[in-house]
Amino acid sequence: xxxxxxxxxxxxxxxxxxxxxxxxxxxxxxxxxxxxxxxxxxxxxxxxxxxxxxxxxxxxxxxxxxxxxxxxxxxxxxxxxxxxxxxxxxxxxxxxxxxxxxxxxxxxxxxxxxxxxxxxxxxxxxxxxxxxxxxxxxxxxxxxxxxxxxxxxxxxxxxxxxxxxxxxxxxxxxxxxxxxxxxxxxxxxxxxxxxxxxxxxxxxxxxxxxxxxxxxxxxxxxxxxxxxxxxxxxxxxxxxxxx
Amino acid sequence: xxxxxxxxxxxxxxxxxxxxxxxxxxxxxxxxxxxxxxxxxxxxxxxxxxxxxxxxxxxxxxxxxxxxxxxxxxxxxxxxxxxxxxxxxxxxxxxxxxxxxxxxxxxxxxxxxxxxxxxxxxxxxxxxxxxxxxxxxxxxxxxxxxxxxxxxxxxxxxxxxxxxxxxxxxxxxxxxxxxxxxxxxxxxxxxxxxxxxxxxxxxxxxxxxxxxxxxxxxxxxxxxxxxxxxxxxxxxxxxxxxxxxxxxxxxxxxxxxxxxxxxxxxxxxxxxxxxxxxxxxxxxxx
Numbered sequence: 001x002x003x004x005x006x007x008x009x010x011x012x013x014x015x016x017x018x019x020x021x022x023x024x025x026x027x028x029x030x031x032x033x034x035x036x037x038x039x040x041x042x043x044x045x046x047x048x049x050x051x052x053x054x055x056x057x058x059x060x061x062x063x064x065x066x067x068x069x070x071x072x073x074x075x076x077x078x079x080x081x082x083x084x085x086x087x088x089x090x091x092x093x094x095x096x097x098x099x100x101x102x103x104x105x106x107x108x109x110x111x112x113x114x115x116x117x118x119x120x121x122x123x124x125x126x127x128x129x130x131x132x133x134x135x136x137x138x139x140x141x142x143x144x145x146x147x148x149x150x151x152x153x154x155x156x157x158x159x160x161x162x163x164x165x166x167x168x169x170x171x172x173x174x175x176x177x178x179x180x181x182x183x184x185x186x187x188x189x190x191x192x193x194x195x196x197x198x199x200x201x202x203x204x205x206x207x208x209x210x211x212x213x214x215x216x217x218x219x220x221x222x223x224x225x226x227x228x229x230x231x232x233x234x235x236x237x238x239x240x241x242x243x
Numbered sequence: 244x245x246x247x248x249x250x251x252x253x254x255x256x257x258x259x260x261x262x263x264x265x266x267x268x269x270x271x272x273x274x275x276x277x278x279x280x281x282x283x284x285x286x287x288x289x290x291x292x293x294x295x296x297x298x299x300x301x302x303x304x305x306x307x308x309x310x311x312x313x314x315x316x317x318x319x320x321x322x323x324x325x326x327x328x329x330x331x332x333x334x335x336x337x338x339x340x341x342x343x344x345x346x347x348x349x350x351x352x353x354x355x356x357x358x359x360x361x362x363x364x365x366x367x368x369x370x371x372x373x374x375x376x377x378x379x380x381x382x383x384x385x386x387x388x389x390x391x392x393x394x395x396x397x398x399x400x401x402x403x404x405x406x407x408x409x410x411x412x413x414x415x416x417x418x419x420x421x422x423x424x425x426x427x428x429x430x431x432x433x434x435x436x437x438x439x440x441x442x443x444x445x446x447x448x449x450x451x452x453x454x455x456x457x458x459x460x461x462x463x464x465x466x467x468x469x470x471x472x473x474x475x476x477x478x479x480x481x482x483x484x485x486x487x488x489x490x491x492x493x494x495x496x497x498x499x500x501x502x503x504x505x506x507x508x509x510x511x512x513x514x515x516x517x518x519x520x521x522x523x524x525x526x527x528x529x
Contacts, residue, residue, distance in 0.1 A: 050424060076426030090417040093410070101414045101427065104407040108431040111407035160425060 002061075003028040003164055003195050004049065009058035011044055011219075018044040020219040021058070026164075026212070028063075031186060031196045033206040033227065036216035037239065042199045043085055045216070046166050049197075050082045051075045063163070079163035083153040083170055085199070091142040095133055098141050098152055099124040102159040123159065131155040132181055147178040154185060164195045171202055183209065203231060215239070248379035250496050256385045258492030259392035260451060264469035265476070265484035266395050267443030273416040273479035274436045275331070277340035281322055283466025284351035285441045286448025289315040290457035291355055293449050294364050304367050304453070312445040319441020320434055322347055328430070348462060355459035366452035384453040391450060395443055399481055402439075412436060416479065467508075471515045476525050483527030490514070490526070 004026040011019040019041045026032045034042050047053045049060065051072040060067050062078045075082070090098050103120045104111055128134040131151040136144065141152060150170060157165055167186075171179045186209055189196055200206055206213055207227045215223040215230060217239040223230045230236060268282050289311035296307035326343055335343075372383045403409035411432050414422040423429045448457070448465065468491070473479075476487025491511055498510040518525060 052420065052424070072420060072423040073426070073429065075424050082424065084421075088418055088421050090414050090421070092417050093413055097410055097413070101407075101410040101422075102425050104411050104427065106426065106428060108408065108411075108428055108435055111411060111432075112402075112435065114407050115405055116407060116410075156425060 001028050002026060003063050004197075005059075005061040006045075006049075007059040007061070009045070009048065009060070010056045011041075011048060011053070012056055013044075018219050019048070019055070022216070022219065022221055023058075024214050024221055024224060026195060026197060028163075028195055029190065029193045030211040031190055031198060031209050033210035033213040034197060034199045034216060035201070035203075035206060035213060036222070039218075040216040041219040042216055043168060044219075046082060046168050046197075046199060050080055050166055076160055076162070079161075080166065081157035081160040081162035081164070082166035083150070083157055083168055085168040085172070087146065087149045087153055089141040089144075089149050089152050089156070091140070093141055094137065095128070095139055095141055095144070095152060096124060096137040099127060099155055099159055102156055127155045127158050130158065130185065132178075147174045150174060151178060151181065154182060158185070162194070164197065165189060166197045166199075168199045169201065170198070171200060171205060179205075207231065245378065246500070248377045250500060252376060252379040252381050254489070254493040254496040256381070256388060256454075256492070257496055258489035259389040260447065260454075261468050261472045261488035261491055262392040262485050263388065263395060263443065263447035263450065264465055265472040265488050266392075266399055266481055267440035267447070268469040269473050269476075269479055269481045269484040270399065270412075270436055270443070271440040272473065273481070274412055274419075274433050275327070275340075276479075277327075277337040278344070278470055279327075280341065280344040280348040280462075280466045281319070281351070282440070282444045282469060283462035283464070284348045284355075285315040285319050285444040285462075286451065286465040287355055287457060287459060287462040288318055288351060289445030289448040290366060290452035290461070291359055291459075292445075293366050293452065294359070294457060297366070308446075308449045311449050312442045315445025315448070316438045316442035319444070320438045323434060323437040328433075348466070352459050352462055359459065361459055363456050363458050364452075365456045366449065382454070384450065388450045388454060391446060395446070396481075396485060403481070408432065408435070468511065471511050474525060475514055475518045477527035478525060480525070480527045483525050486526045 002025040007023050009019050009022040022045065034045065036042050048055050051070040051074050054069055060070055090101065100116050100120060103123055125134065128137055131154060133148060133151060133155065136148065141149065144152060154170065170182050186196055198210065210227050212225065213227045213230045214221065215236050222239055223233050223236050271279055271282065292311040292314045293307045296302040296310060326347055327340055330340055330343060367384065373380050403412060411427045414427055415429050415432055419429055472487040472491050473484050475490060476485065477483030491514060494514055495507045495510050499506055
């Protein structure tokens, strides 16, 4: 069953076509890679799927529900979590608070008078352990290294208990140990039946991790299928690898 | 007798008054990122609610002050929902939001002048008790201003650091878009922030009214002192705002030791210019 379906998605920016009648589907519980040269529309697509920008035309269907307009505050409601190509953590807050804020009471009046309890802290500490930042919990997020900030962003996504995780270049600029940790997390998510959409330039990782790969070029779908088949296609090599 | 103790007490009173104004101002600025001139007029509105209830219904100061604070809070939320929120949703820049707040500010000031005339009005008893403190005199309303400043600061400190709401406010202040994506109800949180900050503005207006009186134009002074204290302290930072308030209070009062009190605003703006030139992010860089 497909958890995400996009039909004829289109997006312009000041007359420039960023997404051009793009249609694809993502099966539930799989890892799907999205690849393409710079400017091919990968991040625009992620922004549309997480509700950060509206589409111009087309349709998004999430778990069978067709959405006319997905807004950013709908993302969590529909079980979508994301990370960013340019890391966005809450810089002025501690590592612990960056994660605690995710498990905050949704009712504003409740949040006004409630403190985070042991249950919340236990959940956050478990995630901190998973992303290897437990000893950094009191540090301000802005003092973390680039890789640690990426891990913190992933930790924040994990705490949303999403069904779909959109990871925008999570391995870029990371030390091998950190990359290994993220690979493990992605495998664990799949084992838990979660869906991962991975924007990535590293073809080895795409081959290793992904069940399906979507290749984009100039906002259009160039190819779709299993990595071992798609990455051999001549048009993909020409467009993406410049071969 | 030395004038020094009185200057120190006056500086502390001024610092506490500016703290009350700046705390609410900074709380709202931290989450919405624009200078809201309406903050000043809400102080005036609360003062006039107390004045009206006292004059028309003979209501005593405590219940009328509670209604004044509530009224300022509700009006602040209404203005947020009808003016600023729709503008922000349309992507209005901070400059546009500031200009629109000046428009609302002018409108409120005009309505107050039409309803209550432009005359100066006193809230509460003028002959309030006076206390001597190391040779300096302080009135009961001034003691209440200092205590209110401490109370509001402590309450905001607990609210921002110990509650889930506080973490949500900080997250919105940091990156509103990401806060929305992780499921924080940014609209509701910001509305509540406006209610709290407007209520604090109302409290400041009432206490200023009891201490020195009210006028429809007082909102401009409240806004400017609040904005200057906030910018000097580090805009959007409530701790910086307190430092900025006391720096301003001491500088203004010690500055007029040997010269006319008419120079007070010049001292305040002089400090602002110095900070904008040499340390634009304020005392507490954020």
